[in-house]
Amino acid sequence: MKRQVEEEINQLKAKILHMGSLAEEMIHFSMKCFIERESNFGEKVFKNEEEVNRFQIEVDELSSRILALYQPEATDLRTIIAAMKINSELERVADQAVNITQTCTLHLFKETPVKTMMEIPRMATIAQEMIKDSLDAFSRSDVELAQAVLKKDEEEDTLKAKVLSEIIGMIRKHPSQTKQLVDLILISRNLEKIGDHATNIAEDVIYMTIGKDIRHPQQQDPPVVSPSL
Amino acid sequence: METAAIMETPKTDKIAVEVKDLNAYFGSLRAVKDFSLNMLEKKVTALIGPSGCGKSTFIRCLNRMHEVTPKAWSEGQVLIHGEDVMKKDPVLLRRNVGMVFQKPQPFPSMSIFDNVAAGLRLNGLRNKSVLAEEVEKSLRDSALWDEVKDHLNKPGTSLSGGQQQRLCIARALAIRPSVLLLDEPCSALDPISTAKIEELILELKSNYTIIIVTHNMQQAARVSDFTAFLLLGEMIEYGVTSKMFTNPGNKKTEDYITGRFG
Amino acid sequence: MSAQTLAAPSYYEIDLPHYRKRQAVNWAAFLLTGVCAALTISILFFILGYLVYHGFSSLNWDFFTKLPKPVGELGGGMANAIVGTFKLLGLATLVGVPVGFLGGVYLSEYGHNKIGFMVRYAADILNGVPSIVMGIFAYTVVVLPMGHFSALAGGFALGVMMIPIAVRSTEEFLRVVPHSVREAGFALGLPEWKVISFIVIPTAAKGLITGILLDLARVAGETAPLLFTAFGNRFWANGWMEPIASLPVMIYTYAIAPYDDWHRQSWAAALVLMMLVFITSLTARILLRERR
Numbered sequence: 163m164k165r166q167v168e169e170e171i172n173q174l175k176a177k178i179l180h181m182g183s184l185a186e187e188m189i190h191f192s193m194k195c196f197i198e199r200e201s202n203f204g205e206k207v208f209k210n211e212e213e214v215n216r217f218q219i220e221v222d223e224l225s226s227r228i229l230a231l232y233q234p235e236a237t238d239l240r241t242i243i244a245a246m247k248i249n250s251e252l253e254r255v256a257d258q259a260v261n262i263t264q265t266c267t268l269h270l271f272k273e274t275p276v277k278t279m280m281e282i283p284r285m286a287t288i289a290q291e292m293i294k295d296s297l298d299a300f301s302r303s304d305v306e307l308a309q310a311v312l313k314k315d316e317e318e319d320t321l322k323a324k325v326l327s328e329i330i331g332m333i334r335k336h337p338s339q340t341k342q343l344v345d346l347i348l349i350s351r352n353l354e355k356i357g358d359h360a361t362n363i364a365e366d367v368i369y370m371t372i373g374k375d376i377r378h379p380q381q382q383d384p385p386v387v388s389p390s391l
Numbered sequence: 392m393e394t395a396a397i398m399e400t401p402k403t404d405k406i407a408v409e410v411k412d413l414n415a416y417f418g419s420l421r422a423v424k425d426f427s428l429n430m431l432e433k434k435v436t437a438l439i440g441p442s443g444c445g446k447s448t449f450i451r452c453l454n455r456m457h458e459v460t461p462k463a464w465s466e467g468q469v470l471i472h473g474e475d476v477m478k479k480d481p482v483l484l485r486r487n488v489g490m491v492f493q494k495p496q497p498f499p500s501m502s503i504f505d506n507v508a509a510g511l512r513l514n515g516l517r518n519k520s521v522l523a524e525e526v527e528k529s530l531r532d533s534a535l536w537d538e539v540k541d542h543l544n545k546p547g548t549s550l551s552g553g554q555q556q557r558l559c560i561a562r563a564l565a566i567r568p569s570v571l572l573l574d575e576p577c578s579a580l581d582p583i584s585t586a587k588i589e590e591l592i593l594e595l596k597s598n599y600t601i602i603i604v605t606h607n608m609q610q611a612a613r614v615s616d617f618t619a620f621l622l623l624g625e626m627i628e629y630g631v632t633s634k635m636f637t638n639p640g641n642k643k644t645e646d647y648i649t650g651r652f653g
Numbered sequence: 654m655s656a657q658t659l660a661a662p663s664y665y666e667i668d669l670p671h672y673r674k675r676q677a678v679n680w681a682a683f684l685l686t687g688v689c690a691a692l693t694i695s696i697l698f699f700i701l702g703y704l705v706y707h708g709f710s711s712l713n714w715d716f717f718t719k720l721p722k723p724v725g726e727l728g729g730g731m732a733n734a735i736v737g738t739f740k741l742l743g744l745a746t747l748v749g750v751p752v753g754f755l756g757g758v759y760l761s762e763y764g765h766n767k768i769g770f771m772v773r774y775a776a777d778i779l780n781g782v783p784s785i786v787m788g789i790f791a792y793t794v795v796v797l798p799m800g801h802f803s804a805l806a807g808g809f810a811l812g813v814m815m816i817p818i819a820v821r822s823t824e825e826f827l828r829v830v831p832h833s834v835r836e837a838g839f840a841l842g843l844p845e846w847k848v849i850s851f852i853v854i855p856t857a858a859k860g861l862i863t864g865i866l867l868d869l870a871r872v873a874g875e876t877a878p879l880l881f882t883a884f885g886n887r888f889w890a891n892g893w894m895e896p897i898a899s900l901p902v903m904i905y906t907y908a909i910a911p912y913d914d915w916h917r918q919s920w921a922a923a924l925v926l927m928m929l930v931f932i933t934s935l936t937a938r939i940l941l942r943e944r945r
Contacts, residue, residue: 165649165650165651167649167650233609234649235608235612235636235637235648235649236636236637236638236639236644236645236648236649237645237649238649239636239637240637240638372638373637373638454840456836456839456840459836459839461765482842482843482844483842484842485839485840485841485842486841486842487842489840489841490840491840492833492836492837492840494833496831496833496834496836496837498834498837498838498852498855498856499834499856500852500855500856500858501855509838509841509851509852510841510842510843513841513843513847513851514842514843559837562837562841563840563841566841566842
């Protein structure tokens, strides 16, 4: 039996996926902006941001509508909840990409370029992959893929630590470039945050698919009173 | 997994109704198949499922109304507060396990007062002042007192549908049962009366064990603590209501709750 | 772009000849059934009118208070017959109603089996037994052993005639009580006999009383059974062991006699009897209609 609510949920999912691809593009272009020191790419980032913001509102409106009209239960309900959370995660990813771009256009371009970019482009690639994978997992309700995303975050964290220590070393050697090097730290933090958002999305996907909330596992579940057989 | 998803119990609450391997028949037709479940005291347990799944038949086994239908019989064990219902006199049993039916049916020959007092009077209570007290208490408990206190002598059938159903609830409560069975109590009522009765159920559960059959899933979600999902006479899943509606264990439950059938 | 196709003619226009024919048949049927209905009612009014015309003038105080005068003398009344009719109907009620009522309760609450089927069938057959045969039955059972006619025998005959109708009407009116009322009673922890006595029967009370009243009205006019049970009496009957006068028998006796005065009194008696039956039926109908 084809249900009306399914149509609307599919629409919702499509919007999220579109937002995701916009966000991925933004990461990509912000990196190109950073690497090639070309502000045209920056323009593309800002354009996407407008669209992402628009979609954010649409997703929230559609979610409220579905909740009010259909009183969805079980998987439908979890899908809506996941969509709303992923919505705000993606918006923040977009913000991070915008921050990277602004750091480039407003600061880095005005200074002399630093010799190496270290692992920053690699961090960006990983971040972009994580976003893509987490959204694929959302689209296909793929728990394994979501768990792989969670694992990948370890790599991102390792890279960030490496970048940080390298930059600290460089600051000692070339104190005149401190300003640019600090900006590089900021960019690496932006990218690390994008990775975190991707893991959040993956956690939401797991909740949506199997109904298990895997955040903060160190906290114990409160005892639940229930009838026995 | 296709078996019922039951959670472990810490046994902090008492069990009011224990059902073991209950089978209910109409002649040779088996309407309830191998039911086993426990219902906790002073909680609301809801039974949901599509039409014909056996939920009304099951609830009528709990106060032995099932056998009133010609050719209807059952086997298996039902314990209410530890007592086997089949070994008890059905008349005495029903004084402890009250029932409210789908169609509000006040006794047509009686006034509002007489309707509520019927169970007490016909079981031997004659003292007028005690009767008046009990009637007032029951009408207050069923949130009807304020609406009828000035015309208790009007016939029971002069009330609106929602009021009539609350009258039937008052009538059932007057004999102070410990368990209250509600068989689709709101099916024949408008949404506002339904809401009033749902509110009532939430108030009543502090004093009574309530078992409600409903074909309205949202109602089960709103009022019950535990929900059992039935399909074609079998119990598919039984658990805490909030979990049942956010993350049911059985795919059939999920399909029913999300409206894929039924 | 204007519509090029012609609008199809309406059904009415196409089918006019058939429509006219159907209308005509409709009217003919209406008139036919209407005339027959009017005929039915008019018969009742005709009878009433005739009775009033012939009998009303002979109604006077004497008629209701005096005993019949000896043969040949003018005047007198039918006080004993009026009282006698009431006495007989009273006894008939005592005989027929308890049996009929309880039988009806049995059929409605417990009679969903072969025994119930047989009881129902027997009641229906009993209902069709000619009233004179009932009279013979009562004669054999009461009059012969006693050796004489009596009010007892008359009341007995009428009572037995009341039984089948009382049984069926009680059963029907109890059946009409919805099963949900009974279930609600059971659910309160009441034994079956209490549910029937205090809930089901009071619910059907109006209908049950109506049934009894209509039964009475029917039996009030029975003449044949009284001919050889109560027989008749030109004086007051003391107690129940003596033959007793009744309106139907008096009507018969006076109508076939050769005296004009008696004929007039017979009309009056017929009018009184008719009024009795009429009032009883009307009361029954009004009772049923109240609070519907």
